Amino acid sequence: xxxxxxPRADLPWRLAxxxxxxxxxxxxxxxxxxxxxxxxxxxxxxxGRDITAENWNPAFALADVEGKPRSLEQFRxxxxxxxxxxxxxxxxxxxxxxxxAQARRLLGADADRVQGVFVTxxxxxxxxxxxxxxxxxFDPTFIALRGTEEQTDAVTKAFRANYQIIQYKGDTLVxxxxxxxxxxxxxxxxxxxxxxxxxxxxxDDLRAILKSG
Amino acid sequence: MRTRRQLAALAAALxxxxxxxxxxxxxxxxxxxPLVTVEDPWVRGTVEGQTGxxxxxxxxxxxxxxxxxxxxxxxxxxxxxxMHTVKDMMTMRRIERLALPAHTPVxxxxxxxxxxxxxxxxxxxxxxxxxxxxxxxxxxxPESVQLRAPVRPxxxxxxxxxxxxxxxxxxxGATGTPHG
Numbered sequence: 001x002x003x004x005x006x007p008r009a010d011l012p013w014r015l016a017x018x019x020x021x022x023x024x025x026x027x028x029x030x031x032x033x034x035x036x037x038x039x040x041x042x043x044x045x046x047x048g049r050d051i052t053a054e055n056w057n058p059a060f061a062l063a064d065v066e067g068k069p070r071s072l073e074q075f076r077x078x079x080x081x082x083x084x085x086x087x088x089x090x091x092x093x094x095x096x097x098x099x100x101a102q103a104r105r106l107l108g109a110d111a112d113r114v115q116g117v118f119v120t121x122x123x124x125x126x127x128x129x130x131x132x133x134x135x136x137x138f139d140p141t142f143i144a145l146r147g148t149e150e151q152t153d154a155v156t157k158a159f160r161a162n163y164q165i166i167q168y169k170g171d172t173l174v175x176x177x178x179x180x181x182x183x184x185x186x187x188x189x190x191x192x193x194x195x196x197x198x199x200x201x202x203x204d205d206l207r208a209i210l211k212s213g
Numbered sequence: 214m215r216t217r218r219q220l221a222a223l224a225a226a227l228x229x230x231x232x233x234x235x236x237x238x239x240x241x242x243x244x245x246x247p248l249v250t251v252e253d254p255w256v257r258g259t260v261e262g263q264t265g266x267x268x269x270x271x272x273x274x275x276x277x278x279x280x281x282x283x284x285x286x287x288x289x290x291x292x293x294x295x296m297h298t299v300k301d302m303m304t305m306r307r308i309e310r311l312a313l314p315a316h317t318p319v320x321x322x323x324x325x326x327x328x329x330x331x332x333x334x335x336x337x338x339x340x341x342x343x344x345x346x347x348x349x350x351x352x353x354x355p356e357s358v359q360l361r362a363p364v365r366p367x368x369x370x371x372x373x374x375x376x377x378x379x380x381x382x383x384x385x386g387a388t389g390t391p392h393g
Contacts, residue, residue: 087260087265088263088264088265089265090265090266090267090294090305090326090328090329091257091267091296091305091323091371094257094367094369094370094371095370095371098368098369098370101368102370125264127262130260130261130262130263133260133262137367137368138367138368162300162301162302163302164302168307169307171290171330173304173305173306175299175302175303176302177301177302177303178303179301195303
């Protein structure tokens with residue numbers, strides 16, 4: 001004998017649970033958490049050191065060789081490839097800038113999306129005139145920046161880099177971090193590239209950032 | 214016969230004399246060969262106003278020797294510099310001597326280089342820079358080697374890091390490993 005179907009005793013609970021879940025979903029969406037999660041760049045494997053999660057606040061307030069004030073925000077929309085150095089440096093700085101130039105060449109048409117920036121940590125000797133001749137010798141699109149001692153300290157601190165001016169046997173030498181930095185088109189510090197990484201590896205990292213956005 | 218002996222002695226003397234006058238290189242005693250062979254020397258070009266530059270080369274000595282200095286008319290001072298990394302910073306310092314073990318090529322290409330300080334004029338590609346290397350031989354006696362190093366473009370990479378696909382050589386100390 002068929003029993004009349006009994007109304008499900010747990011239906012109100014299931015309904016309540018469904019409503020609660022919908023309410024929770026609305027709350028989560030309204031809170032913006034998914035938006036924030038989506039905005040974070042997808043995890044990418046770099047040759048260099050990935051510093052995305054360290055949430056640096058890279059910034060600078062310096063002048064270009066024409067004396068115009070330059071800040072990092074002005075470069076939004078392009079990747080910034082930044083190196084610290086000085087023109088009295090016989091070896092590391094020319095090799096680094098040559099590496100930047102070669103990495104840009106390896107990007108082909110995407111080279112336009114990358115801006116090379118050289119920040120002098122020896123602004124006393126590296127005059128605007130000298131930098132205007134020096135930096136374009138590596139790549140005509142590169143920009144040289146210089147500032148006061150305070151501005152130079154501020155930018156190296158923002159990039160967690162070190163430099164030290166030494167008077168040594170009648171010459172001024174500057175010890176400095178030889179690693180370089182990649183800031184993406186949204187102004188986020190993404191990669192620290194060690195000095196001995198190749199131009200090809202640097203180009204790989206740039207391509208990865210261009211792809212992931 | 215005495216005359217024949219005298220003639221033979223005269224001929225021998227003449228032969229010796231002619232041999233010396235001829236100055237055949239094969240007769241040069243080995244100590245006169247240069248103490249150090251210099252391969253692939255070059256100097257980094259500069260832009261107007263730059264005060265310093267670097268010279269690079271490979272040195273092979275025929276005996277245990279030391280490079281103790283250098284000079285050049287293009288700079289006020291020329292020094293031998295060693296590079297290493299201290300606290301994540303690249304640093305270079307003058308060294309008083311660089312060992313050149315016998316028959317062992319020593320590259321001045323990154324860890325060591327010749328530093329020009331107080332350049333007297335811009336170094337332009339096409340120029341050939343005269344330099345003198347000051348050495349001490351195995352007995353500590355001073356010797357010098359003259360060379361001319363061609364100027365290469367400012368943007369010439371000295372470290373293989375820039376060459377596409379080339380792995381960097383070990384021991385260049387750029388990643389914080391203490392050097393020396």
